[in-house]
Amino acid sequence: MTLRELVALLEGEVLFPEADLDREVPCAFASDMISDILMCTKEPTLLLTGLTNNQVIRLSDMIDLTGIVFVRGKRPLQDVIEMAAERGLPIITTKFTLYRCSGILFNAGLRSCKI
């Protein structure tokens, strides 16, 4: 699945225009706790989360995120969006809940990341 397809499925909004939406997303992980997210050391993964602080972007320095989807209509502050843009890390916001997003993407064939 590409990020462009994912954005359409989640009726999402891309938070900075230069994001590379043709990027392939091989797998995903969903959590609102940072240490849980840090279990994803095996492969680059898409993250679905309700966390919007700058440490979520910092996580992408550690575990190679292919993108972040902010759920439940959450929107990070401008400085956090800029941190993502500096890293070329696509970030998307959607009104859907974490559970709904996970269900939609799983049904569309996006597998869970290895932990």
Place this chain on the structure above:
Amino acid sequence: MAEYWYIAEGFENRVQEYLADNGDSEVDMMFTVPEKDFNTAGKGSSEVKNLLKRLGVDSEVLRRIAVASYEAEINVAAHSHGGVMHSAVYDDHIHIRFEDEGPGIADIEQAMIPGFSTADELARELGFGAGLGLPNIKKNSDAMHIVSEKGSSTLVEFIIFFS
């Protein structure tokens, strides 16, 4: 002082050899980790990861090093009065030490139990406090060592081999 040691299976000899004669490191990096500063916490770990990436360390090993380092760095910011992170890069491994200014860990065995957390409200709001910090360091390390006691400083250090 209470002490905790973990050495991953199969790494006993390599760790003992290094501890007996650790020689000169190739690159040393030092960062300060201020108390409750969640804006900068994690920067040291990012920079260490960038350096190792340039040195050509395997990407999965890189992620393990970065996660162990980040968890330890966040621990210092979240739980201590501040501290320092010191990374020593050798040709086949990295040794990272975190030393803080207290207040120490009352019960290290308890702190190692997944899910046990003493994180405050501020840290929890930011998504920390899962109680997986020290367990995540152990999971990603080839050797881990903690020295602490209540009312004292804490040393957390770990070693990860590149292959």
